Amino acid sequence: MAVAALGTWAWLLLCQGFFWRTDVRLPHRTAPDRAASRGGRPGRAEPERWPPVAVVVPARDEAGVLPRSLPSLLAQKYPGRAEVFLVDDGSTDGTGALARALADGHPGGLPLTVDSPGEPEPGWTGKLWAVRHGMALARDRTDAEYLLLTDADIAHDPDSLRDLVSAARTGGLELVSQMARLRVASGWERLLVPAFVYFFGQLFPFRRVNRPSARTAAAAGGCMLLRTDAAVRERLPDSIRQAVIDDVTLARAVKRGGSGRIWLGLADGVASVRPYDGLRELWRMVARSAYAQLRHSPAVLIGTVAGLVLVYLVPPATALAGAATGNWAAAAAGGAAWAVMTATYVPMLRYYRQPPWLALTLPLTAALYLLMTVDSAVQHHRGRGAAWKGRTYP
Template sequence: MSVPTWAALAAFGAWTWLLLGHGFFWRTDVRLPPPPDGVPPGGGTSDGDRAGPVRWPPVAVVVPARDEAGVLPHSLPSLLAQKYPGRAEVFLVDDGSADGTGAVARALADGEPGGLPLTVDSPGPPPPGWTGKLWAVRHGTALARARTDPAYLLLTDADIAHHPDSLRELVSAARSADLELVSLMARLRTDGGWERLLVPAFVYFFGQLFPFRRVNRPSARTAAAAGGCVLLRADVAVRERLPDSIRGAVIDDVTLARAVKRGGSGRVWLGLADGVVSVRPYVGLREPWDMVARSAYAQLRHSPAVLAATVAGLALVYLVPPAAACLGAVTGDAACAAAGAAAWAVMAGTYLPMLRHYGLAPWRALTLPLTAALYLLMTVDSAVRHHRGRGAAWKGRTYP
């Protein structure tokens, strides 16, 4: 057999293993556990509609925000309008914004007089060794402990909107399953062409890197969280000295989950969300490219060897199948074409559930190799940026 045929067979073998032996990462049925009475999340809003803790614990919602005046009107009101039976307060930490983020937040709170109490404060610039987001989280957590002594901390990004029962359902799930951390992968926007091409694949690749079922297994070493929505037990944050112990983490959500899982019972949970959505638009290719390039090389531990292995692996798994199918068809090599087409078919099949989750057409599954090539280039660009001294640059700050 020809070399392309052998490569295509290797890709097919890899996809067979990914399909059956990698935690069923491609499935999209890992959702927030239902309340104990069996009523599904979002099934009602009155106290009698769902079971939950007999005494609802106090919760502090901490929102780090830097130059988020444009998205806050679409997200912050959803937090202030939470229908939570216990005590809850929102602490928005203005991380050195230059666009009036704090003023916009206060104006929105004035427009929601019956909503959750809102405190807006700013900690000043982060000290050396801290990322701005984690410094803001630290400040917000300290404010919350001084004010409410919360049992749980909801860490949520400024661009995330929550349906009215979101906080209630997160706490109910955490209490009923005795979880130390509950995280939801927010539903991201797919309005534009680039968003439809890149966003479902982003969530798909995240699940491939951190299979949700393995994350949710206490005995498994895999740990991850989605930083847009993380409910954390306050006593666990004290036990693990969070966020101080991870203060320099660029990929803060995964680092947080690792600290929690390895330091305690291992009971963390990560799943997909429907009622927790990102309102941030990604116009064009530049914005999602920068988002990935900011941290991709950090995920590879800044190792050239790991980068080379990653590029080779991505090329074999995602690029060889369509290349072999096309090459075999052109040259008349039936074995090469069949092996490439089979690998491509399995690849596309694993992508279909994510496309359905986002309500996109099934034919887009065939574009996954193109999307993977773009993410491969983003990863390489992340390494180039790192070696040029601007790898972790975000909103005017660059971290070592």
């Protein structure tokens, strides 16, 4: 078992798209102001024309985070025309009224429209129903060439929209997505949040996603810049209206239906302000979609559990058991696998500004994610799967 785990980690280290690296970021623009602020680092040229953009923000009961996120969108320093459409998805906490008040408090910012589509029709998830309504408003009121789909808990640096459009325009990309930097403040966030992004990158290596010839496709739903004509071509979001994991499903549709040119990377200027102070909130966030990622297949669930045990739990178990019983071959193989596992996690911890020693806790974190995945399957078979903010989807 120790040798099998070591062989698996050798393959992951070298053959899984270098998933553990954290240098897949948007290149810096070469505009004079940015070049000076970055010490003259090389980057890409800016587009000759800045296309109009519509920013669509689905929001359901987001009054707690809007004061830290929405003003950052209204304050975007974008050279072209841009407008924000916040879609209030049946909120009961005054989300829509708060959004209007925040816009009134930021005169001179991007124009804001707040509207509500009512309850979703059968067969639609609430978020995609809200996105559909926001995209329809954008079509009616603007001639936007790009749509920025961003969650209500995401705060953007002032140049975020400019950077996204510049990358899409100069790179000929149909979809540009950034994995927002999630909040890491509480103890549970330190234990679980960096690993969430680490596991996502292991499932969907960014370098493979960004290779047009590769089949791997993924996006991060908190920040997705989508060409409008690609959305029309793929009938988005109508064609994916039942998707619980809507961002990955959207990316697959765009990549397979067009040129294959999409991009996904880690963010420098896009961050989530949503707090996850306790284990319960993080557990629900993962469990609501984990079984959907496994296509609701018991066989795939069994294989996933076995894989998680082999990859993350066997190395420390065999290293410690081998040392305790004098089986030094098992201890060496298990220890080597644990060392590779730990080393691949350190770059993500550095990205989140966490101490490297936390990499030693990755087996414990993986065990928690294993339990979340099993719980996701249990809740699904009890008819409570994919439950989020008062809604449960079949």
